[in-house]
Amino acid sequence: MSRARILLTNAALGPLDYRVPAGMAAPPGTIVIAPLGPRQLTGVVWEAEHMPSAGEVGDNRLRNLIARHDAPPLRPELRRLIEWTADYYLAPPAAVLRMALPSASALDGGRTVLEYRLTGAVPDRLSAQRERALARLAGRQGLVRELAAHAEVSDAVIRGLIKAGALGPVEVALDAPYPAPDPDHAPPLLSPVQADAAGRLAAAVNARAFQPVLLDGVTGSGKTEVYFEAIAAALRAGRQALVLLPEIALTEPFLKRFAARFGVMPVAWHSDLRQSERRRAWRAIAEGQAQVVVGARSALFLPYADLGVIIVDEAHETSFKQEEGVAYHARDVAVMRGRFEAIPVILASATPAIETRHQVELGRYQELRLPGRHGGAELPAITAIDLIAQPPPRGSWLAPPLVAALGETLARGEQALLFLNRRGYAPLTLCRSCGHRFQCPNCTAWLVEHRLVHRLQCHHCGLVAQPPAICPECKAEDSLVACGPGVERIADEVAALFPDAPRAIVTSDTLWSPARAAEFVRRMEAGEIAVVIGTQLVTKGYHFPDLTLVGVVDADLGLAGGDLRAAERTFQQIAQVAGRAGRGAKPGQVFIQTHDPAAPVIQALVSGDADSFYAAETEARRLAGAPPFGRMAAIIVSSEQANAAVETARMIGRAAPDDGQIHVFGPAPAPLAMLRGRHRHRLLVHAPRSADLQGMIRSWLGGLNWPGSVRVAVDVDPYSFL
Template identity: 75%
Template sequence: MQRVRVLVLNAALGPLDYRVPAGMHVEPGSIVVVPLGPRQLIGVAWEADRLPSDAEVGDNRLRNILAVADVPPLGAPLRRLVEWTADYYLAPPASVVRMALASTSALEGARTITEYRPTGEVPPRLTPQRAQALERITDRQGLIRELATIADVSDAVLRGLVKAGAIEPVEVDIDTAFPVPDPGFGPPVLSAQQREAADVLVAGVDAHAFQPTLLDGVTGSGKTEVYFEAIAAAIRAGRQSVVLLPEIALTEPFLKRFHDRFGCEPVPWHSGLRSSQRRRAWRQIACGDAMVTVGARSALFLPYKNLGLIVVDEAHETSFKQEEGVHYHARDVAVMRGLFEQCPVILASATPAIETRQQVELGRYAELKLPGRYGAAELPTIEPIDLIAEPPERGRWLAPKLVAALEETLAKGEQSLLFLNRRGYAPLTLCRHCGHRFQCPNCTAWMVEHRLTRRLACHHCGHIEPIPRACPECKEEDSLVACGPGVERIADEVAALFPDAKTAVVTSDTIWSPAKAAEFVARMEAGDIDIVVGTQLVTKGYHFPNLTLVGVVDADLGLEGGDLRAAERTFQQIRQVSGRAGRGEKPGHVFIQTHSPKARVMQALITGDADAFYEAETEARRDAGAPPFGRYAAIVVSSEDQAAAHEVARLIGRAAPEVEGMSVYGPAPAPLAMLRGRHRFRLLVHARRALDVQDVIRGWLGALEWPQKVRVIVDVDPYSFL
């Protein structure tokens, strides 16, 4: 009898043992279907010596594996990555392996779907909506819902055209192979610096060995073109590549650049894909036919058959840190996957994180620098505006000097960008009569006014409500006042100052899909937008040669809250958004509105002396024993019952072990003391770098019990301190 250990996709169960029936072949990594009571669960066969089981069962009590999925088994490097991620981030292995099996429909056999395409026939009854649909669909093919969205008509209009014979159904195999990128399709003209860096990266790919490399280049230096050469080398060698991007909105501009270089698009992977697209991508990746994948952090856990290169673009971005479920950091996990796969890892950034710089300093990462912009483009000039000495007019948020620069840029027919990392119209709405403030009922947070949608919204839990005419507290009508600016308010001010200018608001509220990002890029390139008002969504990845002016509306905003990385993140964001200016032949100019022009971070931005800023910031971290010189882990206790959460937090605090080189602070209410209806308390563990803090926490919490209604989450290397 063959006995096999199976990691089922249920974190509460742990690994279970099953019998392999005669004639069935199961190996480590095989994806199987197993019985559990009356249910059937998906799981992965695992090496028993690497995954201890708490439920030892005699051979005579084992149940049979029901089926083996007709897909390649998860490779040993991916299984080792699952184990490492679960161990390092104190997560159940089942929760990690679930990310590798992100498309359960991919485990089913061959499938087809029905798509629709125009026949060229004109229906006898051609209503305006039908005409609009046929005009906009042109020769596209897709699902009814997709075509209706493109045509901006209802599904019923499309179904009417099907009945009329103007659109026909087509049976499509949803697992058709993706086109193979051609490494020789559009070879770029590289500068000497770019060529030197590209040659080093290509040699690393050809060596088939693990080597993390920081590709540190100023904005506009052509980092993407450089690592494209490494991707081309991997394609020539018949090996797969994955490129991680921090934002879904960046996928569309990247796809266009990739198409220009390789003659086709890479395989996308992000939350915006429909189920059939995820299935197709997963299966092609697993069998090795998808040569290049580009996607969000979750693309890192896909079952690549023959991985030859990992690229983390904008590697400094905090959005690579997962804040729900498994609290992993994709940048660090990418390096570990490169180690297990024995392939190079490229971390590309214009503003590398201090943690990455320290790894370079220690000699663990190689470094390649691109200090100048590509071609004739020059770095923009940066000028501060002291909001105390040169304040905006009363009731406005843009200083006179910035308004004059906007006017001058418009007169020259060039484009401008105003950056404020705050969505909506205003961060706080209150009653001028009684002082009532609108707070989210589920979170310790103010409701943000969104005038475009006429809603008050919580940016933490998503709760929305209409803006009332009267104050709910004192019933006074027309007494509500918006406090502070968001991007919508800045856009209103721009419209009042420049009524003829074409303005676009770019945030995650307006650019929520790659298609919306593509529409924005097309409008910018066509000159259909004069002034962009946007959040951090526009600070990276976009290349608009006619954008010459950047105004940072409130440079001090990111410094609030006492966050460990506040100064570093502010520097990175403003440096990145400054890099949008002057990327073509026209010179760029940046204005930074600040109340503290003498602050170290502002001086570093103005003078361009990044090294001095990073040195001072690194020394401050070293003195405090903060990452990367020490370690943090947050223990967050939450429950809908505040007393229960508080009691468990105190229990954990009282049981904290006395360990040399480790301190435990708290418990205390988390800064966001209530989130999504759950009361939250936090303990912060601070340890020296060499201490195995995970092992300490595992033993500490493993000895305790608490009610099921209380949730305890451990966040190793936390990025959010809310």
């Protein structure tokens, strides 16, 4: 009899053994359908030696596998990556496997499906929901459920529009092949420094060996053009390439640059894909027909047939760390995938993370530097504005020197960017009569006023409320006041100062899809926007030659709180947004508004002495034993019942190991003590690099029991301390 160990996609289950029926071949990696009670679940055949089961089951008790999917098997390299990720991040292997099998329909054979798009007809009866759907579905095509989700209406509204003829059917072939990129379509003219770096990257691809490489280049130095040559080398060798981007809003501008270099678009992978697009991409990747994939962090776990190079663009970005589900860091997992695949991994950044710099110092990563901007462009001049010595007028947020520079920039017909990492109009609304503050009932957070859409919103759980006309506490009229600035408030100030200057607010609220990002890029390039007011979404990836002025409205914002990476993150963010200025022939200038111009991070930005700043930050981490010189893990205990969360956290704290090496801090209420209706407590584990942190936590938590209503999550190498 033939038996097989199956890892199912149900995260609550460990691996289970099944009988392979006669006539079915099921070597390791085969994607199968297995019975579990009355249900049928997808799973993957695994090597028993790599995936121990909870206990042996007799042959006579095994159930037969039902069938195998018509899909390529998962290669050994991907299976080893799934095992490593589950082990390192203390996650169920099934939860990691689900990231490699994100589309159930992709596992079936070729077929077609009916999607729908606007016909141009307007129904006789036009309700508010139908009107919103017609506005939001312009240029959009998809299944009924996908269109309903995108338009934020019910399926019934979409079906009503189909019946009225406003949406028409389109038959889509699910497995149409992608056009092949041409590595010799439009080779760039590189400077000697760029050509040398590009040649080394191409050689690393051709060597077919594991090699992490840091491509460290100042903003505007042409890092993208350089690593494109590594992609070209992979294409010439008949292999696949993966480019990871930190935000899907960056996908569209990247696709255009890629198409200009290689003649066709790459295959995109991100959360905004339609189901049919996701299925088509997955199968093409697994079969090796999709040669270049660009996507968000989840693209890292796709089943590439023959991967030749991985590129992590803007590798310092904290958005590469996933906070929900499997709490992995895509930068680090990319390096491990490169190791299992025996291929180079290129980490491109103008402001590399201290962890990456440390790997270079240890000799584990190779470093290639691009010290100057491409084409003779100069880095912008950076000036700090002391908000104590030169404060903005009362009720305003832009200091006089920044307002003056903004006026001069607009008078020259150039573009400006004002950066404030705070969405909405104001972070807090309160009553001036009784002091009542509007707080989210589900989270320990204030409701943010969004004046453009007339609502109060929690940015943690998504709760939306209408701003009341009177104070709900004291019933006073006209007593509600917005406190502090968000990007919408800055936009209002710009409108009052420069009413004729076209403005655009750029946040995740306004650029929620690649298509919206593409429209923003088009308007900027056409000169339809004079002033951009944006959050961190505009700090990276964009290249606008006429953008010559950048103003950082509040440089102190990111330095608040107890985050060990606060100074480094602030430096990276401001350096990146400053890098948007003067990228063409016109010189750029940057103004940083701060209450503490003597702060080391501000001094480093103004002087351009990044090396000294990083050296001081690195030494401070070394003395504290903080990453990368020590290791950390967070244990987050949450429950809808406050007492259950407290008691479980205390029980975990009392059972903490005491071996002299590992230090456990807490439990204590998390800074976000309530999130989405769950009370939260945290313990922070600090250990030396040599300690078996994961083994210790497994042993520690594995011997404890807590109520089913309590959730205990472990975050290895945490980036968020909320």
